[in-house]
Amino acid sequence: MALALAKNIDLHLPYQQLPTKKQKKIKIHCLEYGHRDQKVEYLNLTPETDVIKSRLQCIKCINGPYSNFRQQNAVLEEVLSDDMNVMKHTHFQGNLYQEFSNLYHSLNLDISKDDIKFRIATIKKQILYDLQVLEQDVLSNYDKYQEIQDKIKQQVDNLKPDFDFSELQVHLENYAKEGPNPPPKSQKKINDLLNKYVQNLHNPKIAQKKIDSLEQLKTKVNDFTKKLCFHIHKLDQGMEKIQNIIEEMKKTFSENNFTQSQLSNDYISIVLERIDKDYKDTTKVEQIKNLYTSIHEGLKYDTILNHLKQEESSKLLFIFKSSNSQIFGAYTSPALAPAPVLAPAPAPALAPAVQNPSFMFSLSKQQIYPLNSNTKPLQYNKDANDINELFTLGTQDLVIQSSFEKCKSKLGSSFDLSGYQITNQDMHLANAVEFEIVALEIFKL
Incomplete structure (x- = not known):
């Protein structure tokens, strides 16, 4: 996703559409021994003061000596942008302010209509970009598919004339013009032509002459399917999955039962x-x-x-x-x-x-x-x-x-x-x- 955003400038929305939240940043380096090359990112909120040397901590701190207090850290950048984020990620049990913070964040009181519009617009642009990439990839693969397809069609052309129905189609069109009650002579003629066509499809002598062409076709088809299979139904399946996801996204506001x-x-x-x-x-x-x-x-x-x-x-x-x-x-x-009945019930004597x-x-x-x-x-x-x-x-x-x-x-x-x-x-x-x-x-x- 990040790569896609980086490559496609069109995905970036006009500045005026962005949610207007003022960001504050303070660059402080960690004071923990051996960590002074690291930027402070977290504020430790544990009530004990004797177990930590500094409230301001870097990623090395919470992955190292203070890993046991991971659930008691606030993200400093988030706190600077909104005071109410100070206990957003913490899990203090029985703490009144933690309970108040959890309730506040569960309600999402700071979400606006502009935030929703921005997110949906971003999703829309990302989907359009992904569809463009999909189209390029599928069409690129189709070029490889077509190379093999052309070779197979050469073998198909050796057998295809035996299925030619064009002459019969002309006779059927003329027969149809004679209305719902054609004369017996016309009925016999059309039946004879159809019988001849069907007999050729079942004629073993004609088929024997074509057997080499069929074997060559089988060989090329096997070679083709080993290299590349064409599953056009996956495009339909993909659309169905997208529709299901959109239906789930519609539940952004859903009833709490x-x-x-x-x-x-x-x-x-x-x-x-x-x-x-x-x-x-x-x-x-x-x-x-x-x-x-x-x-x-x-x-x-x-x-x-x-x-x-x-x-x-x-x-x-x-x-x-x-x-x-x-x-x-x-x-x-x-x-x-x-147990649920999944089959006819056994004999009545059985419990x-x-x-x-x-x-x-x-x-x-x-x-x-x-x-x-x-x-x-x-x-x-x-x-x-x-x-x-x-x-x-x-x-x-x-x-x-x-x-x-x-x-x-x-x-x-x-x-x-x-x-x-x-x-x-x-x-x-x-x-x-x-x-x-x-x-x-x-x-x-």
């Missing part, structure tokens, strides 16, 4: 309807009980453990947010439900199969993974302390540590992934092998 959650997106409505079709009714959604929200109570393993102990027989909905902004969760039910309706989901990737075994969907460590495992979903599908750091996922251990093409089960859920949970919500259904 689950106002109790600050982590969910509009895909949560699909998740809720998977649990119970009655959740199409927003009044029923509002009756869902919020058991725990880390944004208000802080990420405390003992608080979560108490909820899990008290709600062993309850239907629970978990929504997690990882440090790299992936949002995922699970619906866990202790009850079994009849119906049962399955657990629990499932995991990714709100970021818009996917649902049903439980596919007799494994308990939720297992927790009753003796958990602050240094060990707190609870798991499935066997290894999601493992949450009491520290909420170095959590892991091997999606597919107990939940079914068959509906999706997933190449790395360890990284799919959170886009990382090990990750930190920065926010968690638990609801009782």
Whole structure:
């Protein structure tokens, strides 16, 4: 994308169309030992003063000695442009100002109509440029295709005359002029001509004379398809994908059907309807009980453990947010439900199969993974302390540590992934092998 923008001057919009936000920049060099060649980019907001030597930090600082405080840094350039950005990227639990900042940024109060027009105009110009590049690439490849095509047509021309229908077409046009009731003599004549044409198509003696031409054609076709295949339908498929993306972009303003959650997106409505079709009714959604929200109570393993102990027989909905902004969760039910009927029912004497309706989901990737075994969907460590495992979903599908750091996922251990093409089960859920949970919500259904 960046390369395309650099090459195509036409993509740049007139200056007056740009959102008018005054940018401020201050060039300060890092004071950390060995980092003095680095520009300060971050402001460290951790409340402890004895663990850091300087509030102003460079990229080497937050990738090195202060990597544990990565989630407590503000981007200095953003803060200079807007005071309200100071806690935009931080994750302080139980902090009033963090909660206020999260609420402020979730509303996007500083977005204007000009911002939207600018972004759509930029997308439009980028798409037009990409289509120009696409056309050049496809037509360039067509030139190579045509070279081979011309060679194949030479072989086709050896067989093509046997399919010649031009003479018959003249007879058929004359026959049509005789109206709906042509005389018997005309009917016989046209039938004889058609019979002769069809017999030639099935004549083995004529075909034998052409067999060499057919074999030569097969050889050239095989050679052609090895070098280049022509899939014109991909242009139609591409257009269909673009239309689907545009339909999704139309949801820029979309109804929030689950106002109790600050982590969910509009895909949560699909998740809720998977649990119970009655959740199409927003009044029923509002009756869902919020058991725990880390944004208000802080990420405390003992608080979560108490909820899990008290709600062993309850239907629970978990929504997690990882440090790299992936949002995922699970619906866990202790009850079994009849399996869906996919085939004619067995003999009446047999008891119906049962399955657990629990499932995991990714709100970021818009996917649902049903439980596919007799494994308990939720297992927790009753003796958990602050240094060990707190609870798991499935066997290894999601493992949450009491520290909420170095959590892991091997999606597919107990939940079914068959509906999706997933190449790395360890990284799919959170886009990382090990990750930190920065926010968690638990609801009782």
